[in-house]
Amino acid sequence: MSRIEEYVQAATRDNTRRSYASAIEHFEVGWGGMLPATADRVAHYLADYADSLSLNTLKQRLAAIGRWHVEQGFVDPTKAILVKRTLKGIAELHPHREKQAAPLQLAQLEALDGYWKAQLELGTATPSETLRILRNRALILLGFWRAFRSDELCRLEAQHIEFDTDTGMTLHLVQSKSDRSHGGTTYRCPALSRLCPVAACRAWLNASGIKKGPLFRGVDRWGNFNKTGMHPNSIVPLLRKELAEAGIEASRYSSHSLRRGFASWANSNDWDIKSLMEYVGWKDVKSALRYVDTADPFMKRQMEAGLRKTESEDA
Template identity: 50%
Template structure:
């Protein structure tokens, strides 16, 4: 079957469909809107804004996959206020030994994932269990974690609630957005691969938008 599919791809090559990378300017516009909604007296609106801020900023700055975000658990995250989050990730896509791994998310001067996570814990009152959950119209939290397939919809809705166009985004937009940002900020390939957890260069290049250095010749 693999040989047949490989033959079909060779006979009918198609460009790989990729999620649109979330750019920093668009990220900042969305988060600014969510920060305003987080002060709403309506419980559901406030909680949804706090949750979405934490989900989007963690997903972007740690280049998480949707399933990584949905598997996060409160008891597996250690907060160092003003410094970092230390997160244990359960077995993932590339973890063949099923040992899990621990990653660190740094605190930042702006668009800070640590501050957003702390705000979500304070608003939700969560002490254990899944970090990211469904929220009903009355502001009640679900008992189970979000489904990975819902991350794309939540991201687009977060943009739509703030009058922004997010139709081209999916859960992978967070991962691609960070990779593109890191590449433009001169991260080396090895540093980027180590941080994100890619095992080979080809995997990394699928997520990076490169710009050839034409300098002053570019229109």
């Protein structure tokens, strides 16, 4: 690979490359399309999957097809009026409600922590099982209290963590989805009286002896660590496995449950939206509100308060 090819590849995230490659394979192999494609064939592709794929998935497939054409020097058929009108018609006739991961509630986090402590106190876990418990506890508590994405958790490195005994820890993430300037992002995580992510991370680092490289890694049955960090796709099965073993129905949860859980907890504890956005790193209100579940979804409390105010004024 030449230096230019290396830089071009680095400009696109690994997840994006895999997603686009999968979309192109689906168009060519799964559907039988040919590249380069005409606008008519792309429109037919959309129509054939309008019933079975979500609108967001179809948009992602279009983005991949369009990018392939541009990179290969062909006219992008996805920009044609026919394709745009087909997609708009699909949105009108097949309205799709976006699925969101259930937020992990504080009570469930408490139950998880109780399960981890019980396993450690029993003393029956093997050394490798103990390491996995400490790792999973640090990963989930940190993921919740810092509202990290899966890829952010997997990109954290031990040498970029600084502990302050009294206040918490500072984490520097060299690269993340929201870091458009590629200058890295520094996060601060407080030490808490319970469910403490700082104590959990310190315990994991002390037990593992990791001083440099990925913070969260795979652990084999002999207690050996992978040299590379965990893959973002491994976080969902890990979280669901831990929840299930703690006696919590796990199928509703994904890695976004940590982020949504913290956002909902902060909202219910009267964080203003500006403070929440600054803490998590959201750049616009729309992104933040997608993750927030209000404690009073039917707005009953506000309505009843208004009714009482009206009643007192009438009296």
